[in-house]
Structure formats: structure tokens, C-alpha cells
Amino acid sequence: MAHSSQSDTRRKLLELFSEANGNFISGQKISEMLGCSRTAVWKHIEELRKEGFELEAVRRLGYRIVKTPDKVTANEIQLGLKTKTFGRHIHFEEEVTSTQQIALKLAYEGAKEGTLVIAEQQTAGRGRMDRKWFSPKGTGIWMSLILRPPIPPQKAPQLTLLTAVAIAQAIQEVTNIVPDIKWPNDILINGKKCVGILTELQADPDRIHSVIIGMGINVNQTIEQFPEEIRAIATSLSIEKGERIQRAKLIQEILLRLERLYEQYLQYGFRPIKLLWEGYATSIGKEIVARTLTGTMKGIALGITDEGVLMLEDEDKQIHYIHSADIQL
Amino acid sequence: MKIQEIRELIRLIDQSSIEEFVYEHDGTKVHMKKPAAVAPVQAAVTPAVEQAAKPATEEVKPQASTQPVAPPTEAKPQELPKQEAKNTENLHKITSPMVGTFYAAPSPDAPPYVKVGDKVKTDTVVCIIEAMKLFNEIEAEVNGEIVEVLVENGQLVEYGQPLFLVKPE
Numbered sequence: 001m002a003h004s005s006q007s008d009t010r011r012k013l014l015e016l017f018s019e020a021n022g023n024f025i026s027g028q029k030i031s032e033m034l035g036c037s038r039t040a041v042w043k044h045i046e047e048l049r050k051e052g053f054e055l056e057a058v059r060r061l062g063y064r065i066v067k068t069p070d071k072v073t074a075n076e077i078q079l080g081l082k083t084k085t086f087g088r089h090i091h092f093e094e095e096v097t098s099t100q101q102i103a104l105k106l107a108y109e110g111a112k113e114g115t116l117v118i119a120e121q122q123t124a125g126r127g128r129m130d131r132k133w134f135s136p137k138g139t140g141i142w143m144s145l146i147l148r149p150p151i152p153p154q155k156a157p158q159l160t161l162l163t164a165v166a167i168a169q170a171i172q173e174v175t176n177i178v179p180d181i182k183w184p185n186d187i188l189i190n191g192k193k194c195v196g197i198l199t200e201l202q203a204d205p206d207r208i209h210s211v212i213i214g215m216g217i218n219v220n221q222t223i224e225q226f227p228e229e230i231r232a233i234a235t236s237l238s239i240e241k242g243e244r245i246q247r248a249k250l251i252q253e254i255l256l257r258l259e260r261l262y263e264q265y266l267q268y269g270f271r272p273i274k275l276l277w278e279g280y281a282t283s284i285g286k287e288i289v290a291r292t293l294t295g296t297m298k299g300i301a302l303g304i305t306d307e308g309v310l311m312l313e314d315e316d317k318q319i320h321y322i323h324s325a326d327i328q329l
Numbered sequence: 330m331k332i333q334e335i336r337e338l339i340r341l342i343d344q345s346s347i348e349e350f351v352y353e354h355d356g357t358k359v360h361m362k363k364p365a366a367v368a369p370v371q372a373a374v375t376p377a378v379e380q381a382a383k384p385a386t387e388e389v390k391p392q393a394s395t396q397p398v399a400p401p402t403e404a405k406p407q408e409l410p411k412q413e414a415k416n417t418e419n420l421h422k423i424t425s426p427m428v429g430t431f432y433a434a435p436s437p438d439a440p441p442y443v444k445v446g447d448k449v450k451t452d453t454v455v456c457i458i459e460a461m462k463l464f465n466e467i468e469a470e471v472n473g474e475i476v477e478v479l480v481e482n483g484q485l486v487e488y489g490q491p492l493f494l495v496k497p498e
Contacts, residue, residue: 128462130436154427154488157461184461199463205426211463292430293437293483308461309428323460323485324430 009034011088013044014078017065026062051075068248070220072118072141076248077255085114086145086262087255093117095137097124100200100214103144107202107210111146116255118143125216127196128326133216134227140236141217141247145258148210149266153203156211157323158270158308159262160185160199163213165276166261167195170253175241180282183301183310183327188282191329192235194218215254219245270306278303283329288312290325301327330357340489421471422491429460431492433482441482443493447475455493458486473497 052069074090096119103117125133164185187195202209218236283301302311310322433441449469477494
């Protein structure tokens with residue numbers, strides 16, 4: 001199974017190519033910057049080629065990247081990545097049961113904050129209540145991010161709303177489509193779901209060990225690639241946009257937005273995030289149905305509290321605070 | 330003073346050996362007293378400032394106003410006396426670290442993680458608490474036997490609310 005925990009040399013090489021922005025860098029300069037021989041540089045270049053990168057090598061000018069494969073490998077994500085820590089450590093696999101499971105294990109073993117687990121295909125992607133999340137090969141973004149926020153465990157659910165805002169911003173940046181967020185963190189375009197977020201918390205009663213944010217994003221699926229039973233409710237970015245989207249670029253944008261919002265959140269709390277969330281929220285002021293294990297409730301979605309909890313006003317004008325439910329618009 | 334802060338105070342004092350605690354600031358007064366290890370902490374919020382005190386007294390009683398979707402049930406208030414009775418024995422309480430929905434099983438069709446009589450270890454997962462699609466697997470944190478399950482599957486639980494009673498080994 002192709003999997004990579006990258007070397008520092010490779011990371012530096014990709015940073016150099018990121019800075020060069022499509023221009024040539026001489027082999028001499030690369031070997032100086034990386035502190036390795038030109039033969040070693042050549043070996044790294046060959047490995048990138050094997051992964052599907054197209055590199056041009058011209059005598060006296062050096063190397064430049066002409067084309068990247070549409071993959072979600074560490075190499076491709078880090079080429080052009082602008083974050084400080086998010087996605088600086090990437091664990092890539094071609095096929096996994098679920099990126100969430102691997103991230104949990106890595107977190108347990110002490111993986112750093114910002115570590116990203118990503119795969120081309122998940123065979124057992126899942127959502128809320130153990131529902132299946134359909135994640136076929138090479139079409140979408142199936143990834144899990146490890147965070148270690150210094151906040152009390154009871155605040156951690158706010159991070160799921162923060163994540164939805166970051167992904168919505170990134171989608172808007174890359175596709176020019178303004179998506180909707182359905183409480184708490186589903187992302188919809190034209191009423192159909194294209195992003196699901198599921199988060200797992202490992203904590204002592206007073207301290208968080210890790211928060212694993214699982215993100216499933218339908219990017220390049222065609223409608224035929226969705227199982228028939230979900231075609232009416234699911235969509236992909238390329239279906240909505242009418243063209244293929246480069247996944248690595250979207251991932252870079254998501255990581256950057258996530259990192260910025262996360263820093264803001266740690267410094268100023270949930271308030272600024274709440275405002276951004278409300279800007280994308282689709283259900284506020286409308287009648288919705290909330291389903292839980294214990295019952296169904298209909299009412300007007302008034303908004304969210306400063307904790308991110310959904311406020312629902314029923315027929316009798318009584319306000320209910322909803323912490324978890326399936327929302328139907 | 331915020332509800333969260335009051336909850337936090339109750340929790341800290343509950344875990345400490347402090348028997349009585351008074352806090353006064355800006356016209357708000359909080360007075361807590363532990364009657365020598367018989368009943369659980371009683372939190373009395375003196376309504377010096379009505380605004381601050383009112384939501385607090387509502388919230389401190391678990392379940393009262395925040396149960397979202399289920400129709401108002403009559404059964405819940407009865408949990409409190411039950412806990413108090415059990416408190417006299419040396420049972421370990423597994424409490425909820427956050428407000429959210431209690432799930433006894435990983436999925437609606439699956440059997441519960443634990444049931445009364447089951448032996449648990451410190452790292453045995455006993456339930457899941459969910460809030461806003463964030464899932465928190467709760468571990469027993471003690472070796473012992475499940476004596477009682479205090480909440481129903483799908484029920485909303487409060488921060489610090491006891492979920493299970495465990496007889497430690």
C-alpha cells in the first residue's frame with residue numbers, strides 16, 4: 001500500500017518549488033538549499049515523476065514543475081501550501097477503511113497538532129449514527145485533521161461549526177459558489193449535501209487530548225457515481241460548477257482557512273466564528289423539523305446561542321435548545 | 330456570573346474537601362454548602378441580583394428547561410433522589426463532560442456498550458455523548474461493575490450529570 005510519512009528533504013524541496021511558482025530552479029541551488037548531493041536531488045525529482053508530476057529539466061536552467069497530478073498525496077498538497085502548522089505533517093494512503101480511524105491511532109501515539117490524514121479512497125467512511133459515507137476512489141476529499149486545543153472539553157463542539165465555516169469559505173474561494181451551511185455543519189449547494197463533517201473528541205473530564213475532525217467533501221463525482229438512493233439529496237462541487245476542481249488546491253485553501261479561524265477562535269472565542277457561521281446559515285428564520293432518537297419537533301429556527309446550540313421556537317412560542325438532531329429544511 | 334462558571338464551581342467544590350463556599354461579586358452571591366458527606370453538593374444561589382440568579386437555579390436542576398425534542402417527561406426529576414440515595418454508598422459516578430445527547434450504543438441497531446452487571450475497566454467505553462456532530466466516547470475511568478444506568482438512550486444530559494454508577498473493585 002502506497003503510504004508516505006514524508007522526509008524533511010522532500011518537504012523542503014516542495015517548499016522551494018512552491019516559492020518558484022512554476023519557474024525554474026537550478027539543480028545547484030536545490031542541492032545547496034536541501035544540503036544534499038545533486039544525485040539525491042535527482043532521485044527526489046524521479047519520485048515526484050513516478051507520482052504523476054510532470055517536471056521539465058533544462059540544462060543550465062534547472063527544474064520546474066509543469067503539471068501536477070490530480071492526487072491528494074502529501075507532495076501535491078504541500079506544493080503551494082501557505083499554512084504554518086496545519087497539513088505540514090501529512091499521512092497519505094491510497095486506500096483506508098476510514099481516515100478517522102487512522103487519525104485516532106496517530107493522535108493516541110502523540111501526533112502533532114495540524115497532522116492531516118488523507119486517502120484517495122475510503123472503504124468504510126461513516127457519518128452520524130454510523131451511516132455510510134460514500135467515498136469512492138479519486139473523486140473527493142476524505143481527510144481527518146488532528147487538533148489539540150487548549151480549551152475545556154465542553155467547548156469542543158464549537159469547533160465543528162468553525163470547520164464548516166472554513167470549508168464554506170474555501171469552496172467560495174475556489175469555485176465562486178456560495179454554499180449554505182445547515183446546522184450544525186452540513187454544507188449544501190442548491191439544497192443538496194456536498195460536505196459532511198464528523199468530529200471525535202478524546203478527553204479527560206477537564207482536559208482535551210485531541211479533537212479529530214473528519215471531513216468528507218464531494219468534489220469531482222458525476223451524478224452517476226452517487227448511489228441511486230442519494231442522488232436526490234447529494235451533489236459534488238463539479239456537478240454544481242460544471243467543471244473539474246483541483247482537489248489539492250481546495251485542500252490547501254481549507255487548511256489555510258481552518259488555521260486562521262482556529263487561531264482567531266483561540267484568541268477571541270466563538271463570537272467572531274458565530275457571525276461568519278450565520279452568514280452562511282440557510283435555516284435561520286425558517287421552519288425546520290428536528291429529528292432525534294426520542295422524537296421529532298417542528299418549529300422556527302431562531303438562530304444559535306453563543307455556544308453554537310440551535311434555538312427552535314415551537315407553535316406555543318416555547319424555545320427549545322437543540323444540541324444534536326437531524327435537521328430537515 | 331455565567332451558568333458555566335457556576336457549574337464549574339460546583340464541580341470543583343464537589344471534588345474538593347471544601348465544606349462551605351461563599352462568593353460575592355457585584356451584587357451576586359453564591360453560597361454552597363456540603364452537609365458532611367451525606368447528600369451531594371447543594372447549590373444555593375441567593376437571588377441578590379435576580380437576573381443572574383434566575384437562570385442559574387433553573388439550570389442547576391438537570392433537564393428542567395433544556396430537554397429539546399422529547400415531550401416533557403415526568404420521569405426525569407425522579408433521578409435526583411435516586412442519586413442521593415446511592416451517594417451514601419461508595420459508588421463511582423461516571424459523569425458527562427459536556428451538554429449533549431447520550432447514546433448507549435454506537436448505532437441505533439447495535440447493542441449497548443455496557444449494561445447493569447457488566448465489568449468495566451478504566452478504558453472501557455461506556456457510552457457516547459454527542460453535541461453538534463462532535464462525538465465523545467466516555468470511558469469508565471475506574472475498574473468495577475456497572476450498578477446502574479441513570480439515563481435513557483437519546484436523552485439530553487447536562488454538564489456534570491451522572492450517567493452510570495459503578496461499584497469499584
